[in-house]
Amino acid sequence: MKLSTWAKKQGISYKTAWRLWKTGKLPLPAEQLATGTIIVKEPEASYEAGPSSVVLYARVSSSDQKQDLDRQLLRLVEYATSQGFQVKRVIKEVGSGLNGKRTRLLSILRDSNIRT
Structure with a gap:
């Protein structure tokens, strides 16, 4: 998913998420496409799947x-x-x-x- 979408789901601003990615502190793996878009790779089993x-x-x-x-x-x-x-x-x-x-x-x- 795009970094902006991930940031919204986490309840943080895009700028904060971008800073986390830039400093290597983003809690999930992410990659930047040739277009500049940052894609966050979510784990297969999402923690939202079951009772939280x-x-x-x-x-x-x-x-x-x-x-x-x-x-x-x-x-x-x-x-x-x-x-x-x-x-x-x-x-x-x-x-x-x-x-x-x-x-x-x-x-x-x-x-x-x-x-x-």
Whole structure:
């Protein structure tokens, strides 16, 4: 499929997808045709084929916003279940977005059993 189509399916902008491809960080193999079009090769068995489960992550930047964190999670759970997803895990985190120390988010991204 075209990179632009793949980006829409992933919920990211084309420019972000292009940057991922250009830096070699695109999670799927891709090739550029002679015309310049970038084709993303999806795996044979798509993860959308069967019942899907999700890990939900919510973060606020200060402990004053803990009530907002609970509201975020409630909305995420409602949305996921309305879309037919099974909520596998819910992760909350309180921490500043400035320093990048999001230990729980990084643990999700490092988990080989979880796909993004």
